[in-house]
Amino acid sequence: MSKTTIHDIALGKSVTRNMNSAELAQWQADKIESEAQAKAESDAKALNDAKVLSAKNKLKALGLTDAEVTALVG
């Protein structure tokens, strides 16, 4: 069971308890949303990495050395 901790900043008190059904449903929805965002980031990075690799290969085909390619695009 996932837990939530309630911190009352004004009173300086904290209580940890199991999530109720509404909190648990929201937490599960958050988890799905977060995982979708992480996948979108991962997919975007993979796509960008592929473009960088393609660009590097094209530059090398033009005659640039590895050092020159690295200086240009890392």
Place this chain on the structure above:
Amino acid sequence: MAYTSSQVVQAVPTGINSALVFIAKTTLTASTQHNLLNVFSATYDHYLVRFTNLSAAGGALNMRYGTSGTPDTGSNYSNNGIYNDDAQVTTTSNRYNSSSNSLVGNTAADMGTFLEISSPFLTQKTTYTVSNSSLSGSGIISNLIRGTVNTATSYTDLVLTSSVNISGVIYIYGLTNS
């Protein structure tokens, strides 16, 4: 008050005039959600939140605001930012619109995090900026994220949420307007 060159001007306790006023510190133990009540009030318009040893290893750390114990789970949160991973020498941009929360940091342990929140208690759009960094293997990963809530709601609470347990220590400061 006069200061000498050897003195250090620090944040001072509530009740003492200062531009930066310490409000509270609390320890976050292993829970997937931390609901911090009565953080924001009419006393300050802007807040600085500092975390030490913040960990949500294995899952992203997100936040949302709330009012009197009720989190705002509406799809009004938008943010974008830059994620750097020097182990892979990559920079990735993040952009989320109409989400039900805001990103604080990506998967990491021991994140050093500064969070600035503007106008949460005022009935106008709340904005935030967060920066953090942590070690991932031998490399450093870091985030710089900015975001807003597309609603003019007055909030009193700050909610931290993750798919994994969140732990660390949180320090909250208020910034005076004058």
